[in-house]
Amino acid sequence: MNDVQFPTAATARPHPRGTAATAALLMLGLSGTALAQEAAPATLNSGDTAWMMISSVLVLMMLVPGLALFYGGMVRAKNVLSVFTQCFGVAGVIGMLWVIYGYSIFSDTTGMEAGVVNLHSFIGGFKQAMLANIDRASLTASIPESVFATFQMTFALITPVIIAGSFAERMKFSAVLLFTALWFTFCYAPLAHMAWSGPGGLLWDWGILEFAGGTVVHINAGVAGLVAALVLGRRRGYPHVAMPPHNLGFALAGAALLWVGWFGFNVGSAVAANENAGMAMLTTQIAACAGVVGWLVVEWLKAGKPSSLGAASGALAGLVAITPACGFVGPSGALYMGLITGAVCFFAIGWLKRKLGYDDSLDAFGLHGIGGIVGSLLTGVFASKSLGGFQDIEIASQVQIQAQSVLFTVLYCAIVTWVLLKLTGLVTRGLRVSADDEQEGLDQSQHNERAYNV
Amino acid sequence: MKLITAIIRPFKLDEVREALAHVGVTGLTVTEIKGFGRQKGHAELYRGAEYVVDFVPKVKLETVVADERLEATLEAIQAAAHTGKIGDGKMFVTTVDQTIRIRTGESGADAL
Numbered sequence: 001m002n003d004v005q006f007p008t009a010a011t012a013r014p015h016p017r018g019t020a021a022t023a024a025l026l027m028l029g030l031s032g033t034a035l036a037q038e039a040a041p042a043t044l045n046s047g048d049t050a051w052m053m054i055s056s057v058l059v060l061m062m063l064v065p066g067l068a069l070f071y072g073g074m075v076r077a078k079n080v081l082s083v084f085t086q087c088f089g090v091a092g093v094i095g096m097l098w099v100i101y102g103y104s105i106f107s108d109t110t111g112m113e114a115g116v117v118n119l120h121s122f123i124g125g126f127k128q129a130m131l132a133n134i135d136r137a138s139l140t141a142s143i144p145e146s147v148f149a150t151f152q153m154t155f156a157l158i159t160p161v162i163i164a165g166s167f168a169e170r171m172k173f174s175a176v177l178l179f180t181a182l183w184f185t186f187c188y189a190p191l192a193h194m195a196w197s198g199p200g201g202l203l204w205d206w207g208i209l210e211f212a213g214g215t216v217v218h219i220n221a222g223v224a225g226l227v228a229a230l231v232l233g234r235r236r237g238y239p240h241v242a243m244p245p246h247n248l249g250f251a252l253a254g255a256a257l258l259w260v261g262w263f264g265f266n267v268g269s270a271v272a273a274n275e276n277a278g279m280a281m282l283t284t285q286i287a288a289c290a291g292v293v294g295w296l297v298v299e300w301l302k303a304g305k306p307s308s309l310g311a312a313s314g315a316l317a318g319l320v321a322i323t324p325a326c327g328f329v330g331p332s333g334a335l336y337m338g339l340i341t342g343a344v345c346f347f348a349i350g351w352l353k354r355k356l357g358y359d360d361s362l363d364a365f366g367l368h369g370i371g372g373i374v375g376s377l378l379t380g381v382f383a384s385k386s387l388g389g390f391q392d393i394e395i396a397s398q399v400q401i402q403a404q405s406v407l408f409t410v411l412y413c414a415i416v417t418w419v420l421l422k423l424t425g426l427v428t429r430g431l432r433v434s435a436d437d438e439q440e441g442l443d444q445s446q447h448n449e450r451a452y453n454v
Numbered sequence: 455m456k457l458i459t460a461i462i463r464p465f466k467l468d469e470v471r472e473a474l475a476h477v478g479v480t481g482l483t484v485t486e487i488k489g490f491g492r493q494k495g496h497a498e499l500y501r502g503a504e505y506v507v508d509f510v511p512k513v514k515l516e517t518v519v520a521d522e523r524l525e526a527t528l529e530a531i532q533a534a535a536h537t538g539k540i541g542d543g544k545m546f547v548t549t550v551d552q553t554i555r556i557r558t559g560e561s562g563a564d565a566l
Contacts, residue, residue: 239503303499353502363501 045142051273052143052151058264059154063087063161066257071165073250074309074362076243078441079169080250080451086164089173090180091157097181098153104128105189106152112200121202123190141271151268152192159188159217165364166225167431169243170235170438173446175431179424183224187416191409192216208405209383209391209398211280212269214324214376215409222369223410224417225360231421232431234359236438248308255312259288262319266326279390280326284319287326287338291318294342302350310346313367317345320368321375325382329389333382341374373410376402455550455563456524460515461489461543462535467513473534474517477526480566483516493541512543518550520563 068087072080094102108124128134131149138145160180167176194202195210203210210216235243245251266284270277295314296306318338322329325337349366360366380399383389391398425431432438437445444450462470467484474482488509496507519527528545536542555565 240505242498242500242505242507243503244500309501350499350502354504366502 042139042142044139044144045272048141048272048274049143049147051277052147052268052271055264055268056147056151056154058261059151059158059268060261062258062261062265063091063154063158066254066261067158067161069250069254070258070312071168071251071254071362073247073252073254074245075168076441077246077452078443080246080443081449082173082442082446083164083168085173085447086176087161089177090161090164093177093181094157094160094184095153097184098149098156099131101126101129102156102184102189103131103149103152105185106156106192107197109197109200112198114199115205116200117202117205118200121200121205122194124193124197143271148271151271155192155213155217155265156184156188159213159221160184162217162221162364162368163225163228165362165367166229166360167232168361169442170232170361170432171228172428172431172433173442175424175428178427179228179420179431182420182424183417186420187220187224187413188216191220191412195405203405203408206405207398207401209328209379209393209402210324210376210405211327211379212266212323214320214372214379215405218320218323218368218372219376219406219409220372220413222365222367222372223413225364226358226369227414227417228421229358229360229365231418231425234357235361236435238359239354239357245309252308252312255316259315259319262288262323266319266323270327276327279330282331283326283329283334284322286331286334287318287322287341288315289318290335290338291315291321291342294318294339295346296342298343298346299350302346313345313349313363314342316367317342317371320345320371321378323372324376325379328379328383328391330382330387332388333378337375337378337382340378341371344374345371373406376406455518455520455553455566457516457518457548457550458524458527458531458545459548460531460535460545461487461512462515462531463537463541463543464511464513466535466537467515469534470515470531473530474527477530478523479517479519479527479530481517485514485516487512487514491541491544510541518553518566520566 064084064087068084072083075083104126105124108127109120110125110127111118111120134145134149136144136146140148160183163180163183164176195204195208195216198204203215208215237243262284263281267277267281270280292311292314295310295317299310300306318341321337321341322334325333329337345367348370349363353360353363353366377399380393380402381387381395383391383398384393384395385391386395421431433442433445460470464486471482488511490509493510494508496510497504498507515531517527524547528547531545552561553563553565554561
């Protein structure tokens with residue numbers, strides 16, 4: 001780890017350290033400021049850069065086609081195109097917002113001081129609005145800042161689309177775009193800043209272990225999904241009208257693409273092609289496999305038959321769980337985390353959802369919310385050196401830090417999401433399409449298209 | 455001549471087709487359909503949602519046979535489509551007044 005070089009000297013201004021630095025600092029047990037002061041001038045490493053370019057593309061692949069196919073296959077035939085259109089539409093809008101102010105409020109560290117809670121602990125400034133100061137020579141760690149900004153942008157694009165799994169088949173397209181734009185601004189970017197921007201960031205200072213987005217991405221999107229499902233209400237006919245997936249082949253192909261893309265997500269979060277990234281790759285793969293087994297075993301016992309969608313969901317549950325942990329836990333920890341989360345997510349979707357009666361259409365909360373919470377808490381357990389991890393931590397106190405961060409994220413996200421949904425509803429005169437439009441399907445009513453023409 | 459309309463389980467189609475070939479049935483029309491009989495009210499649990507499956511996928515066979523082949527044909531279908539569980543299906547027999555082969559103009563049993 002000692003050869004990791006930090007970016008401060010490269011452009012003579014504070015830089016976001018990104019997740020690589022998070023991992024590196026925590027692994028070294030050093031404070032961020034101490035390290036920054038000692039940092040040598042950053043130099044570009046072409047191996048790291050190549051891997052981060054690939055990672056960015058892999059994460060993009062998770063959105064379209066990955067998530068689009070996974071979600072698109074699970075909805076009814078009359079709504080499949082609406083899911084694809086939402087993926088493209090959200091990517092377009094948020095990609096632009098990322099340039100205009102998103103990257104800046106995520107990464108601008110002006111006014112941040114380790115251990116001091118001020119406004120900048122929650123949100124960055126506008127110093128890098130319109131990607132100011134990023135030229136071809138700017139570096140973040142050992143990669144061009146342009147690549148870092150693109151990599152982080154792909155996270156910003158996919159996270160709001162995860163929420164779409166909860167409100168699928170009933171939300172107006174205009175409301176989807178407005179809500180996700182607002183949510184990105186007030187929920188995603190600030191939380192990413194709090195966790196990843198470096199010393200002085202709220203969650204960073206608490207000492208959260210958050211490698212690739214368990215809290216920022218999965219709990220955040222999952223909880224927003226639950227709130228959206230509650231605010232929008234159930235789909236017409238749910239839960240008594242059968243709403244089986246129109247094409248499980250799509251859904252499984254999408255899940256498989258997500259599995260592959262997740263390596264960009266998790267391993268890319270090392271922001272280097274190094275030993276840390278290598279271990280993140282191994283733990284990511286182990287957790288996905290264990291997640292499949294964890295889900296299928298429980299489903300087999302409880303429901304009588306192991307299902308294909310269950311196998312895919314189990315893989316995703318394992319991947320969600322390992323996301324915050326992949327740079328901190330060892331292989332055995334990854335195995336246990338995948339198994340546990342696979343089983344827990346099965347119960348969240350098969351039992352909890354029915355018990356509480358909300359219509360989380362495609363289980364964004366059941367998978368990402370619950371999986372993220374379990375994963376984040378277990379990160380505090382299995383990251384410990386005593387359990388094969390790489391962190392010098394005391395399990396009880398680290399779990400407490402993780403729990404505190406989870407609780408903060410859940411509350412912050414739930415409240416902000418609720419307000420933003422109400423606001424969106426006012427602007428778009430209702431979040432839902434009309435009853436007739438819902439019956440007709442969103443493909444036709446929102447986009448004037450049909451996926452299948454005979 | 456008789457028209458046999460048989461509603462069977464989709465996965466039994468190949469077995470029934472083979473059994474019909476053995477008893478000399480030369481023509482068959484198959485349609486994928488949905489419906490319900492005594493299976494109505496069958497509840498399914500899917501991703502936490504419990505719903506009643508009103509319509510079960512089935513296959514409908516239609517074939518017209520000469521009167522003397524009727525019994526053998528019905529027996530063949532029943533034997534091949536049988537599993538013993540609820541939902542095996544039904545057969546209906548209807549009298550057919552006339553059959554004409556369009557290509558040749560043959561009529562009656564010759565046209566089957």
